[in-house]
Amino acid sequence: MGNVIDIAVISGDGIGPEVVAEAVKVLKFVTNGGKTEVKLTDYKLGAEHWLETGETLPEETLEAIKKHDAILFGAVGAAPGDTRIPSGIIEREMLLKLRFSLDHFVNLRPAKLYPGIESPLANPGEIDFVVVREGTEGPYVGNGGSVRTGTVHEIATEVSVNTAYGVERVVRDAFRRAAERERKHVTLVHKHNVLVHAGHLWKRTVEMVAQEFPEVTHDYLHVDAATIFLTTDPSRFDVIVTDNLFGDILTDQAGAITGGIGLAASGNINMDRTYPSMFEPVHGSAPDIAGQQKADPTAAILSVALMLDHLGLVDEARTVEQAVEKEITSRQELTDNRTTSEIGDAIVALLA
Amino acid sequence: MGNVIDIAVISGDGIGPEVVAEAVKVLKFVTNGGKTEVKLTDYKLGAEHWLETGETLPEETLEAIKKHDAILFGAVGAAPGDTRIPSGIIEREMLLKLRFSLDHFVNLRPAKLYPGIESPLANPGEIDFVVVREGTEGPYVGNGGSVRTGTVHEIATEVSVNTAYGVERVVRDAFRRAAERERKHVTLVHKHNVLVHAGHLWKRTVEMVAQEFPEVTHDYLHVDAATIFLTTDPSRFDVIVTDNLFGDILTDQAGAITGGIGLAASGNINMDRTYPSMFEPVHGSAPDIAGQQKADPTAAILSVALMLDHLGLVDEARTVEQAVEKEITSRQELTDNRTTSEIGDAIVALLA
Ligand SMILES: CC(C)[C@H](C(=O)O)[C@@H](O)C(=O)O
Ligand SMILES: CC(C)[C@H](C(=O)O)[C@@H](O)C(=O)O
Numbered sequence: 215m216g217n218v219i220d221i222a223v224i225s226g227d228g229i230g231p232e233v234v235a236e237a238v239k240v241l242k243f244v245t246n247g248g249k250t251e252v253k254l255t256d257y258k259l260g261a262e263h264w265l266e267t268g269e270t271l272p273e274e275t276l277e278a279i280k281k282h283d284a285i286l287f288g289a290v291g292a293a294p295g296d297t298r299i300p301s302g303i304i305e306r307e308m309l310l311k312l313r314f315s316l317d318h319f320v321n322l323r324p325a326k327l328y329p330g331i332e333s334p335l336a337n338p339g340e341i342d343f344v345v346v347r348e349g350t351e352g353p354y355v356g357n358g359g360s361v362r363t364g365t366v367h368e369i370a371t372e373v374s375v376n377t378a379y380g381v382e383r384v385v386r387d388a389f390r391r392a393a394e395r396e397r398k399h400v401t402l403v404h405k406h407n408v409l410v411h412a413g414h415l416w417k418r419t420v421e422m423v424a425q426e427f428p429e430v431t432h433d434y435l436h437v438d439a440a441t442i443f444l445t446t447d448p449s450r451f452d453v454i455v456t457d458n459l460f461g462d463i464l465t466d467q468a469g470a471i472t473g474g475i476g477l478a479a480s481g482n483i484n485m486d487r488t489y490p491s492m493f494e495p496v497h498g499s500a501p502d503i504a505g506q507q508k509a510d511p512t513a514a515i516l517s518v519a520l521m522l523d524h525l526g527l528v529d530e531a532r533t534v535e536q537a538v539e540k541e542i543t544s545r546q547e548l549t550d551n552r553t554t555s556e557i558g559d560a561i562v563a564l565l566a
Numbered sequence: 567m568g569n570v571i572d573i574a575v576i577s578g579d580g581i582g583p584e585v586v587a588e589a590v591k592v593l594k595f596v597t598n599g600g601k602t603e604v605k606l607t608d609y610k611l612g613a614e615h616w617l618e619t620g621e622t623l624p625e626e627t628l629e630a631i632k633k634h635d636a637i638l639f640g641a642v643g644a645a646p647g648d649t650r651i652p653s654g655i656i657e658r659e660m661l662l663k664l665r666f667s668l669d670h671f672v673n674l675r676p677a678k679l680y681p682g683i684e685s686p687l688a689n690p691g692e693i694d695f696v697v698v699r700e701g702t703e704g705p706y707v708g709n710g711g712s713v714r715t716g717t718v719h720e721i722a723t724e725v726s727v728n729t730a731y732g733v734e735r736v737v738r739d740a741f742r743r744a745a746e747r748e749r750k751h752v753t754l755v756h757k758h759n760v761l762v763h764a765g766h767l768w769k770r771t772v773e774m775v776a777q778e779f780p781e782v783t784h785d786y787l788h789v790d791a792a793t794i795f796l797t798t799d800p801s802r803f804d805v806i807v808t809d810n811l812f813g814d815i816l817t818d819q820a821g822a823i824t825g826g827i828g829l830a831a832s833g834n835i836n837m838d839r840t841y842p843s844m845f846e847p848v849h850g851s852a853p854d855i856a857g858q859q860k861a862d863p864t865a866a867i868l869s870v871a872l873m874l875d876h877l878g879l880v881d882e883a884r885t886v887e888q889a890v891e892k893e894i895t896s897r898q899e900l901t902d903n904r905t906t907s908e909i910g911d912a913i914v915a916l917l918a
Contacts, residue, residue: 301758301759301766302758302759302760302765305759305760306762310760333688334688334689334797335687335688335797336685336686337686353705353726353760358726358761358763358764359763366730366731367729367731368767369729369730370728370763370766370767371726372705372725372726372728372761372764373724373725373726374705374710374724374725374726375721376722376724377719377721377722378714378717378718378720378721379718405814406653406654407653407657408657408706409710409724410654410658410708410710411710411711411712411722411723411724412710412723413654414653414712414722415712415720418716437814437815438815439818441815441816441819442819442821445686445687445797445823446686446822459757462760462789463790463793463815466790466793467790467793467797467819470793471797
C-alpha cells in the first residue's frame with residue numbers, strides 16, 4: 215500500500231451515492247494531512263445499472279475490482295414496487311457475489327450505543343459489542359432448488375453448507391478480537407439442539423479454538439435466546455460469533471437497539487488479504503428517501519473507519535471514530551433535520 | 567368429545583411440573599361449573615425420565631398419547647451443565663418428535679402486551695399480534711449430515727425442506743385467523759432474496775391464498791427487517807406467518823418485548839384434527855429456579871386457554887383469558903415475589 219491507498223467505490227442505488235459522497239469527503243480529509251494519497255475509482259453497479267445494461271457484476275469488473283486495496287460500498291436495491299428487476303438478483307449476483315468471490319469470511323458488525331443516541335430500549339445499559347458474522351458459508355451458499363415448481367407437489371430446499379475450514383477461521387478471528395477487548399468474552403450463537411450437524415461443528419470448533427486463548431472466556435446461546443438477551447440485557451455481549459444467516463438477523467436487531475441502522479457500519483473482511491475487503495453501511499438503499507439529502511451518512515463514515523483500520527491506518531481510523539462520536543454526542547441538542555452533507559461537514563469539521 | 571375432555575399431561579423437567587400443576591388447577595376449576603368432565607393422564611417424559619430409563623419417546627407411549635383429545639405440555643430440558651444427557655436429544659426425540667408425529671403444522675404463538683406489564687421497550691405502543699409458525703417443515707426436518715466429522719476437512723449440512731402442501735395449509739390458517747381479527751393483516755416473514763427457492767414458494771403461496779381472502783391485506787418483510795420492526799414498531803404486526811426457524815426466533819423476541827416468556831403461551835395445533843394438538847408455554851425448563859415455586863405459571867395457564875379454544879370450549883377459554891388479564895393488570899401494585907401456586911390461586915380466584 216505504501217503511501218497510496220487505492221479504493222474501489224461502489225455507490226450503488228438509492229441513498230448509496232449520497233452517503234458515499236460524505237464517506238469520501240471524510241476519507242480524503244483525514245488522510246490529507248498525512249502522507250497517504252487516496253486514489254478512488256468508481257464502479258457503476260446496482261439496480262439502476264442493471265436496468266440500463268442488464269449487467270449484475272461482469273467478470274471483467276470483478277477482476278478490475280480485485281486489484282484495489284479495498285472497496286467502499288454504498289447500498290444496492292431497487293424500489294420495493296419495481297417489478298422490472300427480478301427479485302433478489304442484485305443482492306445475490308452482485309453484493310453476495312462480491313462477498314463470496316473476494317472470500318470475505320469475516321463480516322464484522324460493531325454495535326455500540328453512543329452517548330446522546332436514544333435507544334428504543336427502556337434500559338439499554340452500556341451496549342458495546344461486535345458481531346463476527348461468517349460471510350462465505352451457511353444458508354447463504356445458494357445451494358437450494360425446487361422440483362415440480364409451481365404445482366401442488368412442489369418441494370423447495372435450501373442447504374446450509376458449513377466446513378471446518380470456514381468455521382475455524384472465523385471463530386479464530388472472533389477470539390483474536392475478543393483477546394484485544396476489555397471484557398475478552400466470546401458468545402457463540404447457533405441452534406445446535408435442532409441444527410445438530412452444523413451446530414456441533416460450530417460448538418466443537420469454539421471449544422478447540424478457545425484452548426489457544428486461555429484469557430478469553432466464552433459461552434453459548436441458542437439464536438432464539440440471543441434475541442431475548444439483545445432485548446433485555448444487551449450489555450452482556452462482548453463478541454458474538456455466528457453463522458451467516460443468524461448474523462444477518464442479529465445484526466439488524468443490534469442496529470435497532472443501538473438507535474437505528476443509520477449508524478451501523480460493517481466490514482466484509484478477507485483476513486488473509488488475498489482479495490480486497492469491502493466496507494459498507496448495514497442499511498439498504500432506502501429508495502423512499504433517495505436523492506433528498508435526508509439519509510444519515512454516519513454508518514458509511516464509520517465504515518470508512520473500519521476500512522482505514524484494516525488498511526493499517528490505525529490513527530486515522532481512531533480520528534474518524536472520535537469525530538463521529540463527538541458529533542453524535544452533540545446531537546442531543548439538535549432537531550436533526552440537517553441534510554446528509556451537513557452531517558458529513560459537521561464530522562469533517564471535528565476531524566481537524 | 568361430548569362432555570368429557572381427555573387430556574394427556576406431560577409435565578417434563580425443571581419448572582414444568584410446577585407450572586403445569588397451576589394450569590391443571592385452572593383447567594379443573596373453569597370446567598367444573600359446566601357439564602365438562604376433565605380426564606387427566608400423566609406421562610413421564612423428559613430429561614429426568616431419560617436419565618432413569620434411557621427412553622425419549624417410546625412408540626407405545628406415542629401411540630397412547632395419540633388417543634387423547636389434547637396434550638398439556640410443561641417444559642423439557644436438562645440443566646445446562648449436565649453432560650450426562652446428549653445435547654438436544656430430548657428436544658429432538660421427544661418434543662420435536664411429538665410436533666412432527668402429531669402433524670402440528672400450526673405453531674400458534676400470540677404476543678400481547680397486557681396492561682400493567684412493563685415492556686423492555688421504551689415506547690412499546692399496543693402490542694397484540696399472533697405468530698403462525700410452521701411446525702413440521704423447514705430447517706427443523708433433521709435432514710442434515712456431516713462427512714469427515716471431527717477432521718479439518720469436515721463438511722456439515724442442514725437441509726431446509728419446504729413443500730407446497732406444507733406451506734399452503736399454514737398460510738391459509740394465517741389468513742383465516744387474520745380474517746377474524748380486527749386489523750385483518752398478514753405479514754409474511756422470510757428471506758427470499760437469499761433463500762430463493764424456499765422463499766419464493768412462500769411468497770407465491772401467500773399471493774395465491776390471499777385471493778381467497780379479499781378482506782385481508784398482506785405484506786412481506788425479510789426476517790432481519792422483522793427484528794427491527796419488533797423493536798421499533800411492534801404494533802404494526804397483526805398476524806405473522808413464517809417458517810419453523812424464523813418463527814422460533816421471532817417468537818422469543820416477541821416474548822421478550824411483551825414482558826418476558828413467562829407470559830408467552832403456545833399451541834402446537836393439528837388443524838385437521840387427525841391427532842391431538844399440544845399446548846405449552848414458550849419458556850423452557852429453567853433448571854436454575856426449578857422446585858422453588860419461583861416460576862410464573864401464567865404462560866402455562868394461557869396455554870390452557872388456547873387448548874380450551876381448540877377443543878371448542880370457547881366460553882371457558884375466554885373466561886381463563888379474562889381472569890389472567892385481570893390478574894396481570896393488578897400486578898402493577900405488587901412486588902412479585904408470590905409463589906407459583908399463589909399466582910395460580912390468584913387466577914383461580916378471578917375465575918369465579
Ligand atoms: C441484502 C442482503 C443480501 C444482505 C444480507 O442478507 O447479507 C443484507 O441484509 C445485509 O445484512 O448485508
Ligand atoms: C426446545 C426447542 C427445540 C424449541 C424449538 O426450537 O422449537 C423451542 O425453542 C421452542 O421454541 O419451542
